[in-house]
Amino acid sequence: xxxxxxxxxxxxxxxxxxxxxxxxxxxxxxxxxxxxxxxxxxxxxxxxxxxxxxxxxxxxxxxxxxxxxxxxxxxxxxxxxxxxxxxxxxxxxxxxxxxxxxxxxxxxxxxxxxxxxxxxxxxxxxxxxxxxxxxxxxxxxxxxxxxxxxxxxxxxxxxxxxxxxxxxxxxxxxxxxxxxxxxxxxxxxxxxxxxxxxxxxxxxxxxxxxxxxxxxxxxxxxxxxxxx
DNA sequence: CACTGATCATGA
DNA sequence: TCATGATCAGTG
Numbered sequence: 001x002x003x004x005x006x007x008x009x010x011x012x013x014x015x016x017x018x019x020x021x022x023x024x025x026x027x028x029x030x031x032x033x034x035x036x037x038x039x040x041x042x043x044x045x046x047x048x049x050x051x052x053x054x055x056x057x058x059x060x061x062x063x064x065x066x067x068x069x070x071x072x073x074x075x076x077x078x079x080x081x082x083x084x085x086x087x088x089x090x091x092x093x094x095x096x097x098x099x100x101x102x103x104x105x106x107x108x109x110x111x112x113x114x115x116x117x118x119x120x121x122x123x124x125x126x127x128x129x130x131x132x133x134x135x136x137x138x139x140x141x142x143x144x145x146x147x148x149x150x151x152x153x154x155x156x157x158x159x160x161x162x163x164x165x166x167x168x169x170x171x172x173x174x175x176x177x178x179x180x181x182x183x184x185x186x187x188x189x190x191x192x193x194x195x196x197x198x199x200x201x202x203x204x205x206x207x208x209x210x211x212x213x214x215x216x217x218x219x220x221x222x223x224x225x226x227x228x
Numbered sequence: 229c230a231c232t233g234a235t236c237a238t239g240a
Numbered sequence: 241t242c243a244t245g246a247t248c249a250g251t252g
Binding site for chain 1: 230231232233234235236237238240
Binding site: 044045048049052096097186188 | 241242243245246247248
């Protein structure tokens with residue numbers, strides 16, 4: 001048996017990436033943290049991105065805050081997703097920050113959302129808060145690209161939300177806008193402000209927003225794979 | 229249950 | 241401040 005160790009450099013191929021993700025499937029977060037020499041927090045209250053960082057480490061993603069895909073050379077984005085005992089998502093999935101200004105002429109084709117979601121390695125993680133963090137297990141990974149239907153849904157929601165942003169309606173957007181993708185605050189706190197367009201075309205300051213995939217969307221794509 | 233706004237850590 | 245990684249926690 002080869003020893004199970006984190007990748008220290010990015011995988012060279014998708015197949016290699018997927019294979020490593022399959023190797024860590026079944027292990028608990030406690031086991032993976034110990035093998036990687038990473039301290040494990042008692043819960044996620046103050047370490048919300050800890051699982052994502054742990055998996056980045058195991059799969060050889062370049063950590064950091066670079067505005068590009070986790071595996072740039074492969075064009076693949078890594079997403080961990082908390083699931084319940086039935087394999088259903090427990091949380092929405094953050095995609096990227098929404099640009100609130102400078103959007104004239106921007107199309108779906110060139111959007112950050114489309115680019116981010118072009119190819120995603122989904123790694124489901126047991127997320128029930130009743131399970132101690134260290135005992136939560138990693139599920140089987142799924143390498144995914146949006147099919148025609150999903151691409152249509154995403155682009156439709158993106159158009160709707162971006163139209164409202166461009167037309168100065170950002171503060172009227174609620175999480176109910178969009179069938180599969182929503183716009184919600186994405187900020188350090190409620191005092192963090194960024195520039196946007198007001199109802200009369202004037203500059204305003206508002207909460208930074210992010211695009212999030214709704215659970216119906218991620219739930220369906222996971223189900224399609226695992227319960228087909 | 230989903231929605232909603234708020235929040236936490238870290239680094240450039 | 242904004243980008244990365246996300247979840248928390250209160251309310252209908």
